[in-house]
Amino acid sequence: MVLDKPGQPLRFRDVEKPRPSSGQLLVRIATCAVCRTDLHVVDGELPDPKLPLIPGHQIVGYVEEIGEEVESRFKVGDRVGIPWLGWTDGECAYCRSHRENLCDRARFTGYTIDGGYAEFTVADARFCFHLPDRYNDVEVAPLLCAGLIGYRSYRKTGDARRLGIYGFGNAAHLIAQIALHEGRDLFVFTRPGDMETQQNSKTLGAKWAGGSDEMPPEKLDAAIVFASVGPLVPAALHALAKGGIVVCGGIHMSDIPSFPYVDLWEERVITSVANLTRRDGEEFFDIAPRVPVKTKTETFPLEQANTALERFRAGELKGTAVLVMNAS
Ligand SMILES: [Zn+2]
Ligand SMILES: [Zn+2]
DSSP states (O other): OBBSSTTSOOBOOOOOOOOOOTTEEEEEEEEEEOOHHHHHHHTTOSSOOOSSBOOOOOEEEEEEEEOTTOOTTOOTTOEEEEOSEEEOOSOSTTGGGTOGGGOTTOEEBTTTBOOSSSSEEEEEGGGOBOOOTTSOHHHHGGGGTHHHHHHHHHHTTTTOSEEEEESOSHHHHHHHHHHHHTTOEEEEEESTTOHHHHHHHHHHTOSEEEETTSOOSSOEEEEEEOSSOTTHHHHHHHTEEEEEEEEEOOSOOOOOOOOOGGGTTTTOEEEEOOSOOHHHHHHHHHHTTTTTOOOOEEEEEGGGHHHHHHHHHTTOOSSEEEEETTOO
């Protein structure tokens, strides 16, 4: 499925099977989960996508062919996961200081290089992951972004005991399971009046759940804002104890309104998380099956990618949308 121009629906098109060049794997795609970032790309909210573009960056597939100079980590038939971070130069100041997520020349799957709404793709082997065996191809797909970048956001909260989460979507649902597993007290903020999500988060183990317009019963040591709603940032900041941190976990957010300096005073911090490093992925895929982190999914055949995006945009999904190739 191809995006010709942001703002338009994806079009179904026969695409030639790509050839793996040096360092690449040719992967037959089994599933690809749909991320909110895909919506931002399709809607034109992120600048300069490759066009035409095959979106999708939570790809699960099987190695069909191996290009020259691929290290021996993979062999034909192996299951691989292909994430958002698709390529880095390895030589800029960020890459050389273990911050490849900030690489000056980074390329991103399903944004600046073709992604997984397709039957085949090629991927730089160095950025592919082996996936834990306990998950099937559908279950594991949402872990590749919602899980992985959510995990990077979570790690930024250090050893915060009282953790707030604003916006309880896919990433929050996965990260909450790790936070609870690690003994954190969880405070969940939803759209005001969304009692169903509040109840779901309490069933999962949240200590408190309420509307984003409410203050939690205790001050928070950290908060992660997963919703792309700027006014949640000062709201989260206002709920922090001294020395607390607000982590913005999304790639796109509406503008943040002004707030009194006293809310930032006493060494409170606001930060954001950009992309992922390969190390984040390795850590996450180590911990996820041990919790075990469980995903909720709704599957769609590849040809119904537009329907999946529409239902995601409308908030009608009960789990992460996962496109299944060759569903027939
Ligand atoms: Zn770099
Ligand atoms: Zn994503």
